[in-house]
Amino acid sequence: MPTVSPLAAFSYDWIGGNIRGLQGLAETLYDYLPRVQDLVGTLSVTARDLTSDGPDGWQGPAASAFTAAWQKQTETAAALEAYVTGVAEIIDGLAVELSQIENALEADAYDVSKHGVQIGSDGTVQGYSGAQGMEWTISYMKVLEQAQSEATQARESAAQQLYSVYQQVMNPNSHPNVGDTVTAGGLLADLLAVPTAARREVSAK
Secondary structure, eight states: OOOOOOOOSOOTTTTTHHHHHHHHHHHHHHHHHHHHHHHHHHHHHHHHHHHHHSSOOOOOOHHHHHHHHHHHHHHHHHHHHHHHHHHHHHHHHHHHHHHHHHHHHHHHHHHHTTTTTTEETTTSEEEOTTHHHHHHHHHHHHHHHHHHHHHHHHHHHHHHHHHHHHHHHHGGSSOOBTTTBBOOOHHHHHHHHHHHHHHHHHHHO
């Protein structure tokens, strides 16, 4: 089972993003996977036993239709697992990248603090002292600006990746079912469409 990646050490939240919260969300998604796998595995065994070739096995057109329907359900579950894994990996990767940026920024703040630069609890410069205090301050402010820019880029990149994964499921033109070819996105789109179809039936009544 996939697990969250270790974060770089950090003490503050100067670049924002709720890094530990992101890691917690990724962990929750990863923990969801074995539950689906266990359930599908158990039901698959039951379905195979029900339609076995033995004397007590269910045979005939109805049994064949059931087997085909269950096969599609297992494929949908596999697609859901892949989708959840993909989302978790993106969020996990973002948390790691942000932690590395935060770690480097805090390390630089510690270094300049030894040269008379006063760093506040929010990571900004509160003042400086000493002959070279201004030079160290300017240097740190450039590092802070760069760290904030890198953090923004990391979040935007993750957002684009998540949107791409979302589009694979929600855009019907990106996963047409041609002949016997059924994509993971198509299966998930069908799954998400079920509640909508049900609501339409209720509204029609």
